[in-house]
Amino acid sequence: MKIYSTLSGKKEEFRPQGDEVKIYVCGVTPYSDAHIGHAMSYVVFDVIRRYLRFRDYKVKYVQNVTDIDDKIIDRANKLGIPPGELAEKYTKSYFDDMEDLNIEPADVYPRATGEIDKIIEVVGGLIDKGYAYPAGGSVYFRVRSDPDYGKLSHRSLEAMRAAECAIGSQEKEDAMDFVLWKAAKPGEPSWESPWGRGRPGWHIECSAMSLKYLGDTLDIHGGGQDLIFPHHENEIAQSESFTGVKPFVKYWLHNGLVQLAGDKMSKSLGNLITIKEALKNYSADALRIFILNSHYRSPLTYSEEGLEAAKSAEERLLRVVSRDDPVGGKGEALDAESYRQQFIEAMDDDFNTAKALGVLFELTSAINQAADAGVGIKKAQNTLVSLAREVLGLKLPRIIYGKASLKGLGTLTARGTVIGAQPTSETEERVNRIVEERLKCRQEKKWQRADEIREKLTELGVVLEDTKTGTDFTYKSVPSEESLDKLIAGLGL
Ligand SMILES: [Zn+2]
Numbered sequence: 001m002k003i004y005s006t007l008s009g010k011k012e013e014f015r016p017q018g019d020e021v022k023i024y025v026c027g028v029t030p031y032s033d034a035h036i037g038h039a040m041s042y043v044v045f046d047v048i049r050r051y052l053r054f055r056d057y058k059v060k061y062v063q064n065v066t067d068i069d070d071k072i073i074d075r076a077n078k079l080g081i082p083p084g085e086l087a088e089k090y091t092k093s094y095f096d097d098m099e100d101l102n103i104e105p106a107d108v109y110p111r112a113t114g115e116i117d118k119i120i121e122v123v124g125g126l127i128d129k130g131y132a133y134p135a136g137g138s139v140y141f142r143v144r145s146d147p148d149y150g151k152l153s154h155r156s157l158e159a160m161r162a163a164e165c166a167i168g169s170q171e172k173e174d175a176m177d178f179v180l181w182k183a184a185k186p187g188e189p190s191w192e193s194p195w196g197r198g199r200p201g202w203h204i205e206c207s208a209m210s211l212k213y214l215g216d217t218l219d220i221h222g223g224g225q226d227l228i229f230p231h232h233e234n235e236i237a238q239s240e241s242f243t244g245v246k247p248f249v250k251y252w253l254h255n256g257l258v259q260l261a262g263d264k265m266s267k268s269l270g271n272l273i274t275i276k277e278a279l280k281n282y283s284a285d286a287l288r289i290f291i292l293n294s295h296y297r298s299p300l301t302y303s304e305e306g307l308e309a310a311k312s313a314e315e316r317l318l319r320v321v322s323r324d325d326p327v328g329g330k331g332e333a334l335d336a337e338s339y340r341q342q343f344i345e346a347m348d349d350d351f352n353t354a355k356a357l358g359v360l361f362e363l364t365s366a367i368n369q370a371a372d373a374g375v376g377i378k379k380a381q382n383t384l385v386s387l388a389r390e391v392l393g394l395k396l397p398r399i400i401y402g403k404a405s406l407k408g409l410g411t412l413t414a415r416g417t418v419i420g421a422q423p424t425s426e427t428e429e430r431v432n433r434i435v436e437e438r439l440k441c442r443q444e445k446k447w448q449r450a451d452e453i454r455e456k457l458t459e460l461g462v463v464l465e466d467t468k469t470g471t472d473f474t475y476k477s478v479p480s481e482e483s484l485d486k487l488i489a490g491l492g493l
Contacts, residue, residue, distance in 0.1 A: 001055065001348045003220075004297065006228060006252040007152055011350055017250065020058040022214040023049060024249075026206060026223040026231070027109070029066040030090030031075045033274040034097050036302055037224070037258040043288055044255045044296040044351075045222045046103040046393055051347050054391050062213045063106040064206060065091055067113050068199055073188055083189055084113070097275040101284050102393050110209045112200060116191045119200045119208040122242050123180045123193075131241040135171040137183030137196045143176045146237045152252060153229035160229075178234055180204045203234035207242065210235075216245040225254040225297075256299040273302060285394045286311045292353035292392060313361070320364045321385055322398045323371050325378040333376030336383035339363040343387055353392065360384060360392075397474075417474040430484040431462055435473055437493055438464070442471075456487050 001014040016022075025045045028034060045061075052059050067087040076083040091111075098105070112119075123139050126132035131145045143149045143157060150156055155163070161176055181204070184190035184197040191199060200208075210218055216239075223232065232252065239248040260273070278287060290310035294300050327333070339359055346355035363384050367377045388394040397417045416431070423431070434453060441450035454464045461477030 002350055003251050003253065004350045005250075006254050007247075007249070009154070012251065014251070016057065016219045017217055020060050021052050021219045022217075023059060023061045023220045023222065024206070024210040024214055024218050025061070025063045025106075025221075026227055027063040027065050028091075028094050029069045029071055029202075030087045030094055031069070031072045032090060033276055034094050035258075035272040035274050036278055037272075038094075039097075039101060039275050039278070039287060040258050040291050040300055041222075041224050041255050042098060042103050043101060043291045043393070045253075047292065047353060047391065048220070048222070048253070048351055049104070050393055051351060051391050060214065061106045062108045062110065062210065064209050065094075065109055065111045066202060066205060067091060067111045068189060069112075069202060077187075087113075097279075100279055101275065101287065102395055104393075108213050110213060112205045112209075113189075115205070115209055115212065116200065118212045119204055120181075120193050122208045122211065122238065123200075123204060125242050126180065126238065129241065131237075132180055133173070134181075134195045137198060138171065138179055139181035139195055140172055140177040141180055141234065141237060141241075142173060143178070143237065144174055146241055148240065149237050150233065152233045152236055155229070178203060178230065180238070203231055204238055206231070206235050207238040211239065211243070216243045217247060218249045220251050220253055221249040222253045222255070225257055228254055253296075255296045256294075259299050259301045278307075282307050282311060283314065285317075285396060286314045288392065288394055289313050289357065293357055294354055296351060296353065313357075316361070316364055317384075317388065317394070317396060318398075320367050321381060321396055323367070323377065323381070325376055325381075326371055326374045327376040329376065329378045331376055333378065334366060334370040334380040336363055336366075336380035339366070339380075340383055340387065343391075347391065356387075357392070360388060415470070415472050417472065423475060423478045424481075426481055427478060427484065430481065430488060431457070431473070431475075431479070433493060434484070434487060434491070435464070435471060437491060439471060442466070453491065456490075460484065460487070 002011040003014045004011045023045070025042075028038060049059050049061050065087075068083065072083045072087050076086040079086065095105075123132065126141065127134065127139065130142070132139055132141050150160060157176060179201040181193060181195060181198050182201055183195075184199065189199060190197040210221070221232070221235075236248050240246050282290075286307065287310070290307050291300065293310065293313075339362065342359045343356050346352045346359060349355075363380065367380050367384065370380070371377045385396060388396050416428075416435075434457060438450050438453040438457075441447075441453065457464055457473070460479035460483055461475060462473055462479060463476055464471055464473045
């Protein structure tokens with residue numbers, strides 16, 4: 001497996017340091033709803049984590065929450081609420097978005113405000129070793145003390161000074177020195193420290209938390225390309241200076257940024273699309289296909305056309321997954337092993353998800369051709385579903401098209417969705433009969449009986465949602481045939 005590292009600027013053979021791959025990804029600063037740029041970054045690292053597990057690595061994934069920051073304090077002040085309340089609200093909103101996008105939760109989500117002790121320990125250690133100095137109640141990192149400073153962003157200190165127009169202050173020894181601990185300002189949250197009350201700077205948080213939860217050396221550190229400088233450059237300086245262990249990170253992975261009409265999506269440009277807005281029009285699967293269809297290191301241009309194309313692609317997958325096997329799982333069948341191998345080859349090459357998705361669509365065509373020709377497709381469908389779900393994190397529900405549609409009862413139809421567990425055809429037949437009966441009740445305005453059937457089915461794990469044209473139902477779990485028979489008997493069907 002080869003992985004591109006920003007530090008070396010090339011693809012390297014992936015050799016983790018131990019049995020468990022240690023991944024740290026920079027998390028959000030919760031002061032407003034997460035946007036599509038966050039969706040890209042966290043979908044990308046979710047797929048990388050899933051793929052490593054698919055390749056039999058154990059993985060530990062840590063992602064921080066920067067729940068104290070200038071942006072949080074500013075917004076909370078404008079709204080007239082405590083900063084902690086604002087951070088809590090948007091942390092929860094972020095977790096909801098991640099769940100909706102089918103992103104697996106991190107193993108640990110440390111929050112800055114919960115890790116003050118560790119942060120103070122690291123800042124104190126840096127002072128003791130001469131890499132940092134207190135001034136005016138704050139503490140700064142002394143960039144001149146670190147000869148490696150600039151190795152990730154491939155820039156010299158002189159070039160940075162010229163390019164960044166760094167703002168000097170009387171407190172700082174060098175304009176490029178960055179803050180580790182900020183002296184408290186009136187009305188802001190602050191904590192006791194050896195240098196007086198204050199709060200942590202952003203960069204030191206990630207060094208302290210990765211050290212605490214993953215140790216001196218991480219296998220993979222991820223984040224958006226906009227974090228390379230100064231954030232990740234500063235993380236390296238802090239961590240390697242504090243521990244004396246190099247490297248702090250074996251592979252630095254940076255995802256490309258989302259652009260809208262040619263601009264980077266950013267709050268200052270006011271062109272943000274939140275994850276919640278995007279999910280109003282497109283499913284999580286369509287969004288994931290849209291993101292994974294370009295290389296993770298390339299910029300991604302958000303466009304309606306691109307998302308519509310992803311939606312069509314999603315429908316192609318849904319249809320092929322839902323097709324009946326012409327030979328009922330027996331006899332001559334399509335062999336999907338070569339597709340599986342090509343998928344792995346693509347992912348082994350620096351997580352080329354665009355190519356891997358391409359392989360799944362070739363497999364989709366092959367399955368359709370086989371089914372049309374009367375050749376078995378069950379095994380190939382299973383290969384497709386397991387790669388799409390396990391590695392790419394698609395939900396890919398199986399839609400039972402039209403099986404419960406009603407003849408001679410007007411326009412009402414039922415459409416079933418199966419996520420995860422697969423009901424047998426006997427179970428499906430029973431559920432369809434009950435759903436049909438309920439549609440009949442609605443048609444005949446027998447509301448009480450319709451409600452009763454819905455409640456009973458919900459108890460058994462089949463959730464009904466009425467639409468203008470009928471009823472959609474989803475198997476949250478698969479009911480037993482016995483429980484369905486009991487219900488059918490109770491309804492007198
Ligand atoms: Zn970070």
